[in-house]
Amino acid sequence: MLLRLVYLTVSNVFATLRLLPMGDQDKDVEILALRHQIAVLERQLGRQRVRFTPGDRAFLAALLHRLPTHVLRRLRLLARPDTVLRWHCDLVARRHAARSRPKRTGRPRTVRSIRALVLRLARENPSWGYRRLHGELLVLVAASTVWEILREAGIDPAPERARSTWADFLRSQAYALLACDFLETVTLSGARMFVLAVIEHGSRRIRVLGATAHPCASWVTQAARNLVMDLDDVGCRARFLIRDRDGKFPGLFDAVLADAGIEVVLTGVRMPRMNSIMERWVQTCRRELLDRTLIWNQHHLLHALREFEEFYNGHRPHQGIAGARPLRPLPSPITDPEQIARLDIRRRQRLGGILNEYEHAA
Numbered sequence: 001m002l003l004r005l006v007y008l009t010v011s012n013v014f015a016t017l018r019l020l021p022m023g024d025q026d027k028d029v030e031i032l033a034l035r036h037q038i039a040v041l042e043r044q045l046g047r048q049r050v051r052f053t054p055g056d057r058a059f060l061a062a063l064l065h066r067l068p069t070h071v072l073r074r075l076r077l078l079a080r081p082d083t084v085l086r087w088h089c090d091l092v093a094r095r096h097a098a099r100s101r102p103k104r105t106g107r108p109r110t111v112r113s114i115r116a117l118v119l120r121l122a123r124e125n126p127s128w129g130y131r132r133l134h135g136e137l138l139v140l141v142a143a144s145t146v147w148e149i150l151r152e153a154g155i156d157p158a159p160e161r162a163r164s165t166w167a168d169f170l171r172s173q174a175y176a177l178l179a180c181d182f183l184e185t186v187t188l189s190g191a192r193m194f195v196l197a198v199i200e201h202g203s204r205r206i207r208v209l210g211a212t213a214h215p216c217a218s219w220v221t222q223a224a225r226n227l228v229m230d231l232d233d234v235g236c237r238a239r240f241l242i243r244d245r246d247g248k249f250p251g252l253f254d255a256v257l258a259d260a261g262i263e264v265v266l267t268g269v270r271m272p273r274m275n276s277i278m279e280r281w282v283q284t285c286r287r288e289l290l291d292r293t294l295i296w297n298q299h300h301l302l303h304a305l306r307e308f309e310e311f312y313n314g315h316r317p318h319q320g321i322a323g324a325r326p327l328r329p330l331p332s333p334i335t336d337p338e339q340i341a342r343l344d345i346r347r348r349q350r351l352g353g354i355l356n357e358y359e360h361a362a
């Protein structure tokens with residue numbers, strides 16, 4: 001339409017220039033000829049109407065809108081004067097609508113921080129519907145906005161989100177669970193050594209209770225007593241301990257734990273997955289420590305295990321607790337660009353370089 005309008009404007013400007021050298025008599029003759037041609041066209045069309053393109057309407061409206069209505073009625077036009085005036089009103093309305101149209105349709109988008117807060121609350125509280133979320137954010141956002149944010153993020157309604165999975169259930173019970181197992185290794189002289197360790201499911205903290213070549217009933221029972229005292233010192237309220245059916249665990253072992261309020265749960269026969277977290281630690285200890293060093297004797301083994309215990313609890317990240325350490329929270333992120341550009345990373349070696357710890361120097 002715009003191109004058509006420009007073409008009509010330019011062609012009529014040239015037509016106006018052609019009329020300048022003409023006299024009044026010549027113009028009157030041409031006007032009479034054009035009026036007669038319009039009459040012939042109307043007679044041939046009969047009841048049919050002439051179809052004007054949007055460009056033709058815009059040009060005629062711009063050309064004739066300044067003329068009074070009584071003058072328009074005397075002109076011989078293919079369209080009625082009221083129609084020309086209506087074309088002009090439509091042209092002005094479209095122009096005004098184009099100028100007043102907002103750059104972005106609809107309501108302004110919700111602030112990104114509020115959107116992130118709504119999604120965080122919905123993620124941390126699966127049983128909350130949009131009304132409950134709106135109650136927490138009453139002064140920040142409307143209930144319909146909360147519903148719209150959840151819908152755009154693909155979050156289901158609260159009854160469908162509140163269903164617990166086995167992973168969620170086990171994670172919620174993890175802080176009441178302990179697991180223990182024996183780890184067997186061989187010294188450089190060929191002596192077999194047995195290591196007893198306990199791990200907390202919730203924090204992934206490992207406790208090496210001791211190592212001996214002869215895990216008799218009295219030694220294992222004393223290890224259970226030491227474990228109970230350690231748990232009391234740190235305020236751990238574990239209620240269950242998972243172990244396998246190894247014959248090295250005497251009845252007194254279970255009795256000592258029962259007196260402390262800890263119930264022993266036995267795994268199934270040849271079902272190591274029932275104690276998977278402890279079995280995973282055994283594999284980690286072998287791969288990162290025992291398979292990379294030669295153990296001389298019991299004293300050397302205990303020294304290596306203590307170093308690995310401190311490394312495992314204080315520095316090594318764990319996927320099961322979102323990359324944190326059992327005894328240390330996640331470090332705060334570095335946001336200063338200058339500090340990132342000038343990283344000063346220090347290494348601390350344990351056991352002669354078998355274990356490496358890295359930290360950013362203050």
